[in-house]
Amino acid sequence: MVVCSVFRVTSRLARSQLSAQCCSRALYSTEHKPRFYTKKHEWVSVNDNIGTVGISTYAQEALGEVVFVQLPEVGKEVAAGDECGALESVKAAGEVYSPVSGTITDKNSEVESKPALINKSCYEEGWLFRVKLSSPEELKQLMDQATYDKYLEEH
Known part of the structure; x- marks a missing residue:
């Protein structure tokens, strides 16, 4: 009887820890959030005024196997296009340009040590950095998914 109770408590704890991990990943996940693109093939997905930035599938395919990544330092101020x-x-x-202005809040240290993550998962595991937007209206200057797809067809 005691074993069953311990198992139930342990099982509940494991589920609650797992859901906490999933929730923190979902907070910044770009899977179901709209992405906005630059003509240089960077993308940004925004959640609570924090933009997650990476490069598009097109860009990573054009680059080929990524072997080195240099990312901006946390706290650095950037302007759109920098x-x-x-x-x-x-x-x-190739260079990486910020699609939006703001302050770098996080960088993907894992992608610095494992650059191939960009080729494996450029929208999820292979994101590059996060920036707190100082001018959210700049998103209007970027392309949505449909416009970006059309841009790729034309160029």
């Missing part, structure tokens, strides 16, 4: 990082692949190198 160069704030770099990506290198086996066949090319």
Whole structure:
């Protein structure tokens, strides 16, 4: 009887810890939030005035296997269009530009140590950095998914 009670409590604790982890991931997950794109193929998805930034599928495919990532430091102020990082692949190198203005609040340290995450999952695990938006109206200057898809077809 005691064993069953302990098992039930342990099971409930595990579920509550798992749901807490899932909830924190969901807070910044870009899976179900609209993304806005630049003509240089960066994307931003916003939640509570914090933008998560990465590069598009098109960009990571064009780069090829990413082998090095340099990201902006937390606390750095950036303006929309500012160069704030770099990506290198086996066949090319490119700069990363911020799609929005604000202050860097987080960077994906895991992608710095495992650059291939960008190729594996550019919208989820391979995000680059987060920025607290100082001018949310700048999002209106970016392309939504349908406009970006059309842009890719035309270029």
